[in-house]
Amino acid sequence: MSDRRVVITGLGAVSPVGIGKDSFWDSLTNGKSGIDYITKFDTKDFDVKIGAEVKDFDPTLYMDKKESKRMDLFTQYAVAGTHLAFKDAKLSSDDLDSNRTGIIIGSGIGGISTFETEKEKLMTKGPNRVSPFFIPMMISNMAAGQVAISFNIKGPSMTITTACASGTHAIGEAFRMIKLGVIDAAVTGGTEAAISPMAVAGFTSMKALSTRNDEPRKASRPFDKDRDGFVIGEGAGILIIEELEHALKRNATIYAEIVGYGATTDAFHITQPDPNADGARVAMQLALLEANVPLDEVDYINAHGTSTYYNDKLETLAIKDLFKEHAKDINISSTKSMTGHLLGAAGGIEAIATALAIKESTIPPTINYEVKDEECDLNYTPNVKVNREIRYALSNSLGFGGHNASILLKSYK
Amino acid sequence: MVFEKVKHIIAEQLGVEEDEITMQTSMMGDLEADSLDAVEIMMALEDEFEIEIPDEDAENFKNIGDIAKYIEGKIA
Numbered sequence: 401m402s403d404r405r406v407v408i409t410g411l412g413a414v415s416p417v418g419i420g421k422d423s424f425w426d427s428l429t430n431g432k433s434g435i436d437y438i439t440k441f442d443t444k445d446f447d448v449k450i451g452a453e454v455k456d457f458d459p460t461l462y463m464d465k466k467e468s469k470r471m472d473l474f475t476q477y478a479v480a481g482t483h484l485a486f487k488d489a490k491l492s493s494d495d496l497d498s499n500r501t502g503i504i505i506g507s508g509i510g511g512i513s514t515f516e517t518e519k520e521k522l523m524t525k526g527p528n529r530v531s532p533f534f535i536p537m538m539i540s541n542m543a544a545g546q547v548a549i550s551f552n553i554k555g556p557s558m559t560i561t562t563a564c565a566s567g568t569h570a571i572g573e574a575f576r577m578i579k580l581g582v583i584d585a586a587v588t589g590g591t592e593a594a595i596s597p598m599a600v601a602g603f604t605s606m607k608a609l610s611t612r613n614d615e616p617r618k619a620s621r622p623f624d625k626d627r628d629g630f631v632i633g634e635g636a637g638i639l640i641i642e643e644l645e646h647a648l649k650r651n652a653t654i655y656a657e658i659v660g661y662g663a664t665t666d667a668f669h670i671t672q673p674d675p676n677a678d679g680a681r682v683a684m685q686l687a688l689l690e691a692n693v694p695l696d697e698v699d700y701i702n703a704h705g706t707s708t709y710y711n712d713k714l715e716t717l718a719i720k721d722l723f724k725e726h727a728k729d730i731n732i733s734s735t736k737s738m739t740g741h742l743l744g745a746a747g748g749i750e751a752i753a754t755a756l757a758i759k760e761s762t763i764p765p766t767i768n769y770e771v772k773d774e775e776c777d778l779n780y781t782p783n784v785k786v787n788r789e790i791r792y793a794l795s796n797s798l799g800f801g802g803h804n805a806s807i808l809l810k811s812y813k
Numbered sequence: 814m815v816f817e818k819v820k821h822i823i824a825e826q827l828g829v830e831e832d833e834i835t836m837q838t839s840m841m842g843d844l845e846a847d848s849l850d851a852v853e854i855m856m857a858l859e860d861e862f863e864i865e866i867p868d869e870d871a872e873n874f875k876n877i878g879d880i881a882k883y884i885e886g887k888i889a
Contacts, residue, residue, distance in 0.1 A: 464828065465828035466827055466828030466829075468828075469826075469828060470849075525860075528856070529856060529860070531853055531856070532848075532849040532852040532853055533849055533853060536849070
């Protein structure tokens with residue numbers, strides 16, 4: 401097996417709790433929620449009126465105005481996140497061998513707002529009024545395509561779409577490409593901008609969303625007995641990852657090492673998780689096996705923890721089945737309690753949170769944890785951050801379609 | 814004022830300042846518009862002036878003055 405090692409050296413968060421690594425981390429460690437009433441459209445006729453929107457996003461800080469107009473918001477977020485990640489990595493794309501650099505960015509949905517706007521034009525004005533930018537703005541690979549153009553990256557670039565597991569799959573696949581020697585560096589993570597009437601209506605019809613409209617900041621309550629669904633979020637979590645020697649040569653700051661990746665599928669139901677949680681369990685197990693890590697050296701799990709009844713119950717079961725007695729010694733937390741659920745971007749910002757947790761020896765809490773659920777009986781790091789040295793940490797993502805992905809990060813010393 | 818409206822639509826679409834645009838300005842040559850921008854701008858002009866601009870006419874526009882004159886001819 402290859403001895404190439406892969407490290408995380410740049411973090412770019414565009415999130416409902418802050419833009420930029422520092423404000424993102426400050427919110428997470430202080431238990432600050434990014435959830436409020438949806439402002440992107442009028443929710444008058446909607447049962448769900450809350451979401452986790454990115455606040456005060458100005459695309460012209462990261463790209464010129466003309467370029468921004470040709471991008472759906474999910475692409476703008478990805479380009480902005482990439483800018484922030486390069487800056488954080490103290491790296492310019494000119495310093496990279498462009499043919500040996502790749503882009504793998506997850507997006508669950510792509511440009512759904514663009515789709516809705518242009519469908520409206522089709523219906524009211526006819527087919528000759530559908531914008532020539534409709535297709536290039538809407539297709540979900542365009543985040544990767546535009547990042548490539550903006551940063552002159554010419555190696556493999558692609559998008560992974562596995563619903564809410566997209567971001568974690570993207571990072572796992574980018575890790576593999578570097579480990580196998582296909583490329584030396586990658587821009588990876590996830591992006592999503594689906595707080596739109598169609599997406600909210602669709603998730604609402606599935607009964608997947610919290611309807612706790614009277615208390616937005618308390619609506620995302622993973623593992624709490626009174627949880628009633630997830631809160632839709634948006635944003636991008638973009639990471640720069642590099643082969644270790646490549647990073648050392650330029651004296652990069654290393655947040656953490658990626659040492660394992662597991663991907664499995666439930667093959668059970670389009671939206672419900674497998675009641676035995678086999679897929680989720682085996683994804684974590686494969687990530688640990690890749691690095692030969694003993695179960696009792698895992699100190700932190702950034703859970704998928706969506707705040708839906710099934711996810712939180714079955715993810716708990718998966719953790720208990722895999723870790724047995726050690727499960728109770730692990731600090732688990734769901735940062736979705738604060739950020740909402742960023743769908744295809746979730747794995748991106750949660751990998752950032754996990755890397756920072758390792759670097760700072762600080763575990764961000766699961767906020768809104770008030771009522772214990774007998775089916776969720778592990779240590780979810782309730783309400784207040786915990787200082788703890790982390791040897792290994794997992795970040796889990798589980799998507800509709802039965803897609804499971806888990807990455808294993810290690811403290812780099 | 815046809816030219817003023819044309820200038821406004823093009824500036825908006827291409828993210829440039831209106832005073833960068835004169836009658837002699839070429840959309841593709843001077844303002845770096847691509848073929849997709851050109852289609853979108855023609856659509857916006859058709860909506861604004863409630864006219865149709867067939868592709869074979871649009872192909873003959875050399876500069877923004879040509880566009881303004883063409884539209885003036887259509888709405889006259």
